[in-house]
Amino acid sequence: MPIIWTRDGIVDNDPWIIPEHHEDAEAGLEPGAAAVSKGKTLLTLEQALALDGGESGFGVILQPAEDVRALASLLDRVAILVLTFPAFSDGRAFSQAMLLKDRLGFSGELRAAGTVLLDQVPLMLRVGFTSFVVDHAPTLERLEQKRLPGIDLHYQPSADTTRDPGGYSWRRTAILNG
Amino acid sequence: MYRYDEFDHAFVSQRVSQFRDQVERRLSGDLTEDAFKPLRLMNGVYLQLHAYMLRVAVPYGTLNARQMRKLAHIARTYDRGYGHFTTRQNIQYNWPKLSDMPAILEELAEVEMHAIQTSGNCIRNVTADHFAGAAADEVADPRPYAEILRQWSSVHPEFSFLPRKFKIAVTAAEHDRAAIQVHDIGLQLKSDDAGNLGFAVWIGGGQGRTPILAKKVRDFLPEADLLSYVTAIMRVYNLHGRRDNKYKARIKILVHETGVEQLTSEIEAEWAHLKDGELRLPAADIAAINAYFAPPELGDRAEGWGELAAWKKSDPGFAEWVGRNVAPHRHPDYGMVTISLKPIGGIPGDATAEQMDSVARLAEEFGHDEIRVTHEQNLVLPHVALADLEPLYRALLADGLATANAGLITDIIACPGLDYCALANARSIPVAQEISNRFGDPARQAEIGEFKIKISGCINACGHHHVGHIGILGVEKKGAELYQITLGGSADENASIGEIIGRGFEPERLTDAIETIVDTYLVNRLGSDEKFLDCYRRLGAAPFKTALYDASAQAA
Numbered sequence: 001m002p003i004i005w006t007r008d009g010i011v012d013n014d015p016w017i018i019p020e021h022h023e024d025a026e027a028g029l030e031p032g033a034a035a036v037s038k039g040k041t042l043l044t045l046e047q048a049l050a051l052d053g054g055e056s057g058f059g060v061i062l063q064p065a066e067d068v069r070a071l072a073s074l075l076d077r078v079a080i081l082v083l084t085f086p087a088f089s090d091g092r093a094f095s096q097a098m099l100l101k102d103r104l105g106f107s108g109e110l111r112a113a114g115t116v117l118l119d120q121v122p123l124m125l126r127v128g129f130t131s132f133v134v135d136h137a138p139t140l141e142r143l144e145q146k147r148l149p150g151i152d153l154h155y156q157p158s159a160d161t162t163r164d165p166g167g168y169s170w171r172r173t174a175i176l177n178g
Numbered sequence: 179m180y181r182y183d184e185f186d187h188a189f190v191s192q193r194v195s196q197f198r199d200q201v202e203r204r205l206s207g208d209l210t211e212d213a214f215k216p217l218r219l220m221n222g223v224y225l226q227l228h229a230y231m232l233r234v235a236v237p238y239g240t241l242n243a244r245q246m247r248k249l250a251h252i253a254r255t256y257d258r259g260y261g262h263f264t265t266r267q268n269i270q271y272n273w274p275k276l277s278d279m280p281a282i283l284e285e286l287a288e289v290e291m292h293a294i295q296t297s298g299n300c301i302r303n304v305t306a307d308h309f310a311g312a313a314a315d316e317v318a319d320p321r322p323y324a325e326i327l328r329q330w331s332s333v334h335p336e337f338s339f340l341p342r343k344f345k346i347a348v349t350a351a352e353h354d355r356a357a358i359q360v361h362d363i364g365l366q367l368k369s370d371d372a373g374n375l376g377f378a379v380w381i382g383g384g385q386g387r388t389p390i391l392a393k394k395v396r397d398f399l400p401e402a403d404l405l406s407y408v409t410a411i412m413r414v415y416n417l418h419g420r421r422d423n424k425y426k427a428r429i430k431i432l433v434h435e436t437g438v439e440q441l442t443s444e445i446e447a448e449w450a451h452l453k454d455g456e457l458r459l460p461a462a463d464i465a466a467i468n469a470y471f472a473p474p475e476l477g478d479r480a481e482g483w484g485e486l487a488a489w490k491k492s493d494p495g496f497a498e499w500v501g502r503n504v505a506p507h508r509h510p511d512y513g514m515v516t517i518s519l520k521p522i523g524g525i526p527g528d529a530t531a532e533q534m535d536s537v538a539r540l541a542e543e544f545g546h547d548e549i550r551v552t553h554e555q556n557l558v559l560p561h562v563a564l565a566d567l568e569p570l571y572r573a574l575l576a577d578g579l580a581t582a583n584a585g586l587i588t589d590i591i592a593c594p595g596l597d598y599c600a601l602a603n604a605r606s607i608p609v610a611q612e613i614s615n616r617f618g619d620p621a622r623q624a625e626i627g628e629f630k631i632k633i634s635g636c637i638n639a640c641g642h643h644h645v646g647h648i649g650i651l652g653v654e655k656k657g658a659e660l661y662q663i664t665l666g667g668s669a670d671e672n673a674s675i676g677e678i679i680g681r682g683f684e685p686e687r688l689t690d691a692i693e694t695i696v697d698t699y700l701v702n703r704l705g706s707d708e709k710f711l712d713c714y715r716r717l718g719a720a721p722f723k724t725a726l727y728d729a730s731a732q733a734a
Contacts, residue, residue, distance in 0.1 A: 171185060
C-alpha cells in the first residue's frame, strides 16, 4: 500500500486517486468536468485540457513524454500535479518539474509517483517536488526518520528554497534533514 | 591549479558519507543491486569481470605532485600496485574491494580528489587540452571554464538521470588536442574582434556503435552564458533524448533524428528563458576561478639552449627523446614534456605506484608541481625548463618512463578490453603489445612518422578506434575474437571517422595486416613529410584494400 510522504511527515487520508491505466485514455474515465465531479481522481492531461473553464482545485497526472507547458493557462486552478517516474533511471520528470516550478511558477503541490526511491528523493526535493508516493519499505523507514541521504551544499541553483552562501554565484546551501 | 575552499571540502566529505551509507544499505540488502548500480556508477564504481573497479576523476587532466602520490598510495594500499590512466584523463583501479571504497574516497578527499560522475548516465568528468595553460597556440587557459562546468554539474538534481552518459570537452586552440568533435558537447574557447572571450559550441559528437562528428550550433557564445546555454542543451536532451534503446540514447542520435536546425531552435528557445537568469556568470566569478590557474612564475632560463644542443650532440637517445616527447612551450626557454606510458610491449596507460611517485617527485623538482593526464593515456609535465631536460630524462630513463614515442606508431591508445572489462568482446591489451613489439625499433618508428593506432575491445569504443589513423575494433564472431580495421580516422580539428577497410582479421593475423598497411603507406607516400593520414586522404582506401586482401587471396 503506497504511502504519501511530505517533509511534514506522512499524509493520512490523502484524497488523490491515481487512475488505473491512467496512460490509457480509454480506461473508462469520463472526460473533463464529469471526472472532476466524481471526486479526487486525477485527470489526465487530455482531460484537464478538455475542462470548460469553471473548475478549480482539481489534480492532474502527467506522463514523462507530455509537455507540461500545455497546462500553463490552467495552473492557477490546479491543486496538485503528479509527475511519474516509470523507472528510477528515467529522469524526464526532473526537467518537467523544473519547467513547472521555475518557468511556469506553479505553486501548488507537486507529487512524485512511480519508482520513488530514497536516493532520488533529495534530488526530487531540489527540483520542486513536495510530496511523494512511496511503497518501498526501506525508503519509507528512512524518510520517516528524516534521514535523507543527501548533501546540504549545492553547486547549482534549482527550484528549491536555498540560501546563497556567498562566493560563486552558482552555489547554494540548504539543510536537508532539518 | 584550482584549490578547494571550505565549501568544496564540505561537499566532497558529505558526498563520501552519502556513498558510505549507500554501500552499507547495499550490503544490508535494503538496496537491490539494480537500484545500487546507478548510484555506485555515479561514484565511479563498476563491477567488472573479476572485481570491482574504481574510476577516479582527474578533472580536465590536471594534477599536482601531492595528488599523484596519493594515487600511488591507493594503488599500493588498496590495489595491486598499479593504476590505469584512461582516454578520459581519469585513472582506474582494477582490484579494489567494495568495502574499501569509502576509505579510498576519504583518502582522495584529503587531496581534493573524488570519483564523482566518472560513470553513470550523468555529466561526466569534463576533459580539456592536456597542454592547456602552457601551449603557445591557445587563446586563454580553457581549464577555468572546465572547473566551472565541473562544479555546476556536480550532483546536478535535474541532470543525474539522463538518457545516457554525457561528455563535455574544452579546448582553447585552433589545433584541437581535446577531440571536441567526438564529444556530446565540444567547446572551443575563442576571442572575438573586440577581445571578448566566448565559445564555439559543438553538440552531438560521439563514438560507440554509431560514430558521428559534432555539429557546430554556435560560433560565439559569450563566456557569461556558458552555464545557461549548457543547461538549455541538457534540458532539451533530458526531455527528448531516446530512452527506448541504450544504443540510440546519446544526444548524437537526437541531433541526427531531429535535425540540427530544429534541435538548435529548441535549444535557443529554451535558452531565451534562461540566459538572463541565475546561471549568468558574473565576470568577477570567472576572474576568481581564473586566478587559481595563473601560470607559474617561469623565469628566463636562456642557458638551456646551449646546454640542450650540447647534450643532444653527445647522446642520440636523449636527442631522440627531446625530438619526440618535448613540444615548444609558449615561453621559449621551456618545453612541454610528454612522459610516455607506452613502453615497447607494455600496457598502454598503466603506471606502477613507483612510477607515479617518481613522476610526482620530478614534477616538484623540474615541473613547477604540475602534471597532466592526456586523453592519449600519457602524462605531461607542462612547464619544464630546457636547461632541466637532461636531468629529467636521466631520471625518467631509470624509471622506465623515457620511451621516445609520443605520437608515433607505438603510442597506442587501447581500452582495457577483455582482460578486465565486463562489456568487452575481445582483448585489446595483447593486441597493443604485439603491435608495439613489432614496430618497437626506434629507427623504424621514426621512419614511419606520426601515426595513431587506437584499439577498442568492443563497440562502445573507449579506445577511440573510430578516430584512429588505424582503428582496431575487437568483435566476437562464433565464439572467437576477430578484429575489424578502420582507416583514416582523426580526432583533431579536421576530424573524420575511419572507414572499415574490409573483413576482419583473426588475432594471429592482425599484426601482419597492420604491417601491410604501414608498408603500403611507406611505398605510396610522396615523401617522408607526407603523413599517413594525408596519404590516406589523397589515395583513398583502394591501395590498402588491394594490399590487404588481394595478396592474401593469392597466398591462399
